[in-house]
Amino acid sequence: MKGIFEFIEKYFFIVILVAVAISLAYPNSFKWVLSEYNGINVINLLLSIVLFTMGTTLKVDDFINVFKNPKEITVGISAQYVIMPLMAFTLASAFSLDTALTAGLILVGTVPGGTASDVITFLAKGDVALSVSLTAVSTVISPILTPIITLLLIGNQIQFNPVDMFISIIEIVIVPIILGLILNYKFPNFCEKLKVYLPTASSIVICLIVAGVIGANKQAILTSSGIILIVIVLQYFLAMLIGFGIGYLAGMGRKQIITVAIELAFQNSGLSTSLAKTHFPNLSQATVPGALYSVLQNFAGSILAYAFRKYQSSR
Incomplete structure (x- = not known):
């Protein structure tokens, strides 16, 4: 069993591509991911599982490190x-995206960093402690900043309630993380044993979310997603380049520069997809940017981690 989990974690980019292929060939296979049971969105529940696993890997020291760096x-x-957020807004305007895709792209830009950044940073031999701290802090403050920034950028185009979005992020993100932190505090040895399996469990959940969204929007993706694909690729690689630039200008070390670049490029695309599904129910394609971004960041990230690792080894 452990070997299977390690294989999935190591070759996640292949697993997610397989999930996407299945969802395109058999769209209804993952239809349940976007459904509701007893008033609970399955996609929100799945994402909460990912954030709970993140919480079990965190300690108070991870937040104390904020003051050390x-x-x-x-x-x-x-x-x-x-x-x-400004990059997402600029790209949406430059490519004249429709309302739904604009909303989805803005959410990709306003959500916190994704947990995958910590794994990629480790593989790239970056500063893992810094990556964990950045992810943790950006996630904790996301209930306030994500709704406010989203409102400022597209509030004049799309009607939504930022207070409801704040509550959603608290329920989906903060509560599961706190529960995970408590579990890690009370049973550290148990959580340490779980660490072997948690990245893979999170990866599987993300695959399910991506497959569900892509399957539900198959027709729209195949017929009109050429522009959004270009935009998503630009958003990802520009984030990486800007991360390198600001890290260098801030006088950071090589490991820290790589870490900041990865952190910027790896967004919590699962959260953006969940928020789009919950708060823009009449804009079905608003979930598409988050799903496509998740596929790209995990596929490209695995390759870039290898390149960064080789670069570090050559220095």
């Missing part, structure tokens, strides 16, 4: 909630 944290978080 104030420059890196300040630069990283500022870029996360200033540069990424």
Whole structure:
């Protein structure tokens, strides 16, 4: 069993591509992911599982590290909630995306960093402690900043309630993380044993979310997603390049520069998809940017991690 989990974690980019292929060939296979049971969105429940697993890997020390690396944290978080949203808005405007795709792209830019960034940073031999701190801090403050920034950018185009979005993020993100933190505090040895399986469990859940969204929007993706694919690719690689640039200009070390670049490029696309499904129910394609971004960041990230690791080894 452990070998299977390690294989999935190592070759996640292949697994997610297989999930996408299945969802395109058999769209109804993952239809249940976007359904509701007893008033609960399955996609929100799945994402809560991912954030709970993240919580079980965190400790209070991860937040204390914020004060040990104030420059890196300040630069990283500022870029996360200033540069990424503005980039998303600029790309949506430049490519004249429709309302639904604009909403989805903006959410990809306003959500916190994704947990996959910590894994990719480890593989790339970056500063894992900094990556964990950046992910943790951006996630904890997301209930306030994500709704506010989203409202500022598209509130004049799309009607939604930022307070409801705040509550959603608390329910989907903060509560599961706190429960995970408590479990790790009370039963650290148990959580340490779980660490072997948690990345794979999270990866499987993300695959299900992506497959569900792509299957539900198969026709729209195949007929009109050429532009959005270009935009998503630009968003990802521009984030990476900007991360390198601001890290260098801030005078960070090589490991920290790589870490900030990865953190910016790896968004919590699962959360953006969940928020789009919950708060823009009449804009079905608003879930598409998050799903496509998840496929790209995990596929490209695995390759870039290898390149970064080779670069680090050659220095």
